[in-house]
Amino acid sequence: MVSAKVAIKNPTGLHLRPAGILCREAMNFNSVVSFRFKNTTANAKSVLSVLGACVKSGDEITFVCEGEDEEEALVAMVKAVEDGLGE
Numbered sequence: 001m002v003s004a005k006v007a008i009k010n011p012t013g014l015h016l017r018p019a020g021i022l023c024r025e026a027m028n029f030n031s032v033v034s035f036r037f038k039n040t041t042a043n044a045k046s047v048l049s050v051l052g053a054c055v056k057s058g059d060e061i062t063f064v065c066e067g068e069d070e071e072e073a074l075v076a077m078v079k080a081v082e083d084g085l086g087e
Contacts, residue, residue, distance in 0.1 A: 001066040002074045006081045013056035016047070018085035023047050025080045031067025033077060044077065 010018050026033040026044035033044040037059060043049040044063070055061060061081075065073040 001064060002070050003062055003064045004074055004078050005060050005062045006078050007060050008055055008057055008081060009084055010087050011057050012087075013059065014050055014053070014085075016051065018087060019047050019050040021085045022050055022077070022080060025076055026073070028076065029065070029067070029069050029073035031065045031070045031073045033063070033065050033073050035061040035063045035077075037061045 008014060012018075014022065023045055035042055035044055035053070037053045037055055040053050041064075042053040053061075063074055063077045065071075065077070067073070
């Protein structure tokens with residue numbers, strides 16, 4: 001299991017479009033990809049789970065990846081967020 005904190009840079013937070021991009025990125029990996037925010041753990045492969053976390057701009061989330069390609073998944077997820085998730 002590996003984890004890393006990252007801040008959400010999108011001006012509108014994780015609304016539908018960036019949540020979809022995040023999910024598509026997570027689905028490229030066999031590992032379980034989730035993130036923690038406040039008291040919530042969200043499945044990064046589920047748009048509804050990501051939206052349900054209500055992550056806003058400036059919030060910090062902690063990605064947690066566990067499985068055979070966990071290192072690659074973590075790097076890709078952090079990079080996707082740092083690159084702005086398409087915005």
